Amino acid sequence: MAHIQLLGTGGTIASRGHSTGGAVAVDASSELVDTQYGDVTVSARDVLTIGSYRLDLADLRRIADAVGQALADPGTDGVVVTHGTDTLEETAFLLDLVHTSPKPVVLTGAQRTADSPDADGPRNVAEAVRAAADEHLRGAGVLVCFNGTVRSARGARKVHTTAGSPFGGGTEVAHMVGGQLVVTATPRRYPPLPALPAAFDDIRVEIITAYPGATPDLLDHAVQLGSHAVVLAGTGVGNAGPGFAEAVKRATADGCVVVLSTRAPWGPVVPTYGNGGGIDLVEAGAIPSRDLNPFQARMLTAVLLSQGKPPEEFPEMFETYL
Known part of the structure; x- marks a missing residue:
């Protein structure tokens, strides 16, 4: 049975309406997941709870360190990171640059808040968990999973502000068909860069x-x-x-x-x-x-x-x- 660690960083997927009138990231990562998806178990913890438009380089290093720690756990088969869509493409590419493990790292999020009647977060998380646990994606590096499509971090861009499938670019690596993940490509990998030093923050x-x-x-x-x-x-x-x-x-x-x-x-x-x-x-x-x-x-x-x-x-x- 595969085990996936989910790391929450905030974003729309963790946001709800606030008394100020705007949505604010408040939900803990444990509220985003079931403990088990078929034959895959999931544990969740929070790294940050913030809108991704507020992230700085120190925050990105903190996320990268948390991903590195999760990958180093011998009991973990892959990692899912929930993230705001605004700057997900930057974080995904950064994580891919320093990714040294064959275990997949999959970023996902939501276009609609957690308190929306048609919230898309739970489905995106379930599909990201499936991708992170798929043995055919070992060695694929860092990926972006959204609305049934999995693509490489390199080249991925947010191309629509509100659409259910907001990302384009990169290489399509896999997609969902009838509830099953179909792997179609393996991204080219580059030599991993060293872990981010504290100097990165500044x-x-x-x-x-x-x-x-x-x-x-x-x-x-x-x-x-x-x-x-x-x-x-x-x-x-x-x-x-x-x-x-x-x-x-x-x-x-x-x-x-x-x-x-x-x-x-x-x-x-x-x-x-x-x-x-x-x-x-x-x-x-x-x-x-x-x-x-x-x-x-x-x-x-x-x-x-x-x-x-x-x-x-x-x-x-x-x-x-x-």
């Missing part, structure tokens, strides 16, 4: 978006504030307007890493254009994120910088995980 990586009329002032300001890195969410295949190439050059000269991503929801960064476009941004020192979206590129950047390596080693390390 790494500052800003995201700055390019748009018509944008100036590089915010990029300059981020450097002046002591940011360790900036992710530039460029337009299209990775472009930005007048002045950005010069600002990137100033930033990198000051030791601030600049990663070039795209604000487009899908597709890789492919430096193509001059006149201040992606070719000039890379020439100035920006590092293309390829298929990583700005938010997951930010997570990878923060993890790598927290290891204390000199900035000149960053491009090669970053490239390893693309």
Whole structure:
């Protein structure tokens, strides 16, 4: 009989209406689960009880540490993490970067609060437990399970604010058919990074978006504030307007890493254009994120910088995980 540990962190799945008029995360993780799902037993404990829009890097390290402890338990066959959907894609990717165990870690949540008449949390939890216990998903790393679909953490994005299936992207790894989990793919795994050090809590990586009329002032300001890195969410295949190439050059000269991503929801960064476009941004020192979206590129950047390596080693390390 498989045993799964469920770690609660809050989010809509743990939220109920509050006297202030807005939903607030209040439910303990033990209220989200049955103790047994068929031949799978589940134990639950709380790591945090908070809306995921309020998380900081210290909170994410706390979640990662809790997942690591759960995976180290020889009596545990997999881990489920309940999480708010707002920033679930960042936490899932971060956990995947430091995941060293063959045991699956599955993140899930809800689009409707626990006190909704049609709450979706219980079903999502049941399906996530099934995925975490499935022996065919051993070695698959960290996964996102929602509304009958299991996908890889890498590339997953919240693509709809209210839909029952809010996530897209990544690779579909499995789906539910007639109450059974059908495994369809195994994600490519990357070399796991070391456990997050305490320095991770204080790494500052800003995201700055390019748009018509944008100036590089915010990029300059981020450097002046002591940011360790900036992710530039460029337009299209990775472009930005007048002045950005010069600002990137100033930033990198000051030791601030600049990663070039795209604000487009899908597709890789492919430096193509001059006149201040992606070719000039890379020439100035920006590092293309390829298929990583700005938010997951930010997570990878923060993890790598927290290891204390000199900035000149960053491009090669970053490239390893693309």
